[in-house]
């Protein structure tokens with residue numbers, strides 16, 4: 001295999017990069033010292049208990065392990081260990097680039113060296129292919145220095161996000177054995193972490209001593225569930241994209257002549273689009289999840305956009321900004337069915353050029369209706385998970401093209417009286433993906449790196465590092481590990497509750513929650529966004545100085561309901577119980593409760609009975 005000879009080499013940093021390299025991420029108190037307390041919680045099942053049997057069958061060695069918490073040892077803590085034997089760990093960039101990824105490596109390295117200077121960290125050059133071919137670079141302070149707090153994955157590089165064929169798994173196992181690794185850390189999103197689970201299971205099955213750990217690193221923000229609040233890189237990418245979108249909004253309103261169609265990366269889920277919409281407030285937003293839920297056809301979507309354009313024209317507004325998610329194309333029911341047919345033909349090794357002639361009659365009709373550039377893009381070879389290459393399908397151009405045709409038609413029929421519709425298209429993906437990471441992503445990745453090392457030092461296999469309470473300052477974060485199998489589920493072919501799960505258990509991307517607060521906020525504001533040009537300028541990422549902490553974390557993470565975060569709820573309940581004492585005056589109670597941020601919501605969501613104990617007080 002050929003390697004890029006420039007990977008891992010020292011590089012020249014600009015002034016800003018040099019300053020960023022000096023930024024020291026903070027650690028929560030439990031990770032600060034040499035000693036740590038490892039506390040085991042209850043054993044886990046899966047996030048979808050109806051799939052538990054299937055997961056246990058596939059993962060007999062790694063299913064059902066307990067949640068693990070990492071805590072600061074008490075002074076007299078007998079469990080806390082200060083003596084640590086040296087360990088050997090390998091780390092690989094498996095998923096796509098995401099800002100902050102380098103700091104995971106830095107975090108693992110610092111944690112290892114704090115515990116024992118003889119420990120060795122090896123990075124696989126060229127990502128997964130480097131892992132298969134046993135191409136390593138020993139991580140040292142020296143080689144790390146140019147990559148601390150820097151964007152990209154160019155320290156080690158990456159290739160395919162796939163470690164799942166028998167050949168690949170065997171190659172990975174043989175490398176880990178050859179290198180006598182105690183641990184392997186896999187950096188990536190849902191696909192990479194599903195592969196990490198498979199690797200952990202196979203290694204355990206073959207008595208391979210290497211333990212496998214996954215880290216949630218993906219700009220998509222889609223590896224989130226009751227354990228994991230967000231992924232490394234999501235914060236930065238949302239901030240950079242929001243800035244770009246808000247710049248486009250200001251340009252649009254200044255000139256008053258173009259409709260801008262903006263598509264943002266985020267793969268199958270629309271978390272990035274939702275966050276950017278809340279931050280920059282464009283005129284229209286279309287998320288894949290809402291289209292899939294309402295089963296909106298392409299024609300209905302175009303009609304909705306045209307109605308919006310027409311409503312704005314009635315107010316003499318001939319500009320606007322429309323934001324769509326990368327995964328929208330797959331969420332449109334008829335496009336999904338067409339893409340599925342193409343995928344099956346690809347999987348049957350039908351050459352790209354022959355695919356159109358082998359489509360079913362209805363799929364052929366739809367295919368022929370689409371403009372030639374989209375047809376070409378739909379036929380592109382598949383991504384590593386056998387799905388369409390969403391980044392390469394210019395959905396924003398498809399919509400702009402069809403909206404223009406429809407507006408011209410309405411004009412001709414006398415249904416639209418106004419200026420001719422004019423559009424400009426943008427795809428914001430790679431620009432943000434290679435950005436310098438925000439302080440949040442630098443801290444988050446560095447902390448997760450430390451947690452990975454503690455998971456391995458505790459001899460755990462098949463776990464993901466995670467931290468919670470992220471909307472609070474770093475010193476209040478809680479550090480833990482969750483079995484990868486606990487986040488798995490099996491797809492159902494139909495959405496009906498009784499539908500039988502089929503396929504292999506994996507970690508699926510979590511869609512935007514259409515019942516969640518962030519989406520509700522977007523819907524509530526939709527009509528004023530459409531007509532009032534409430535454009536918002538969040539500005540670029542500010543690393544220090546005034547303005548640094550104006551937007552410390554993404555709104556969608558900030559607004560998460562604390563479902564599952566029992567500890568947090570208990571904290572709140574404890575506080576409220578201390579106040580609600582017999583004889584306590586109504587005024588004192590009201591003032592105390594309103595001073596506790598989030599307590600009302602937490603109580604409403606998690607503890608209806610306790611909330612009901614306080615009927616006298618107007619908590620709203």
Ligand SMILES: O=P(O)(O)OC[C@H]1O[C@](O)(CO)[C@@H](O)[C@@H]1O
Pocket residue numbers: 096189218219220265266267326389390391429433
């Ligand atoms: O074009 P590439 O680099 O293969 O990857 C694009 C994909 O990777 C992501 O950026 C991250 O998963 C997706 O949003 C996108 O579809």
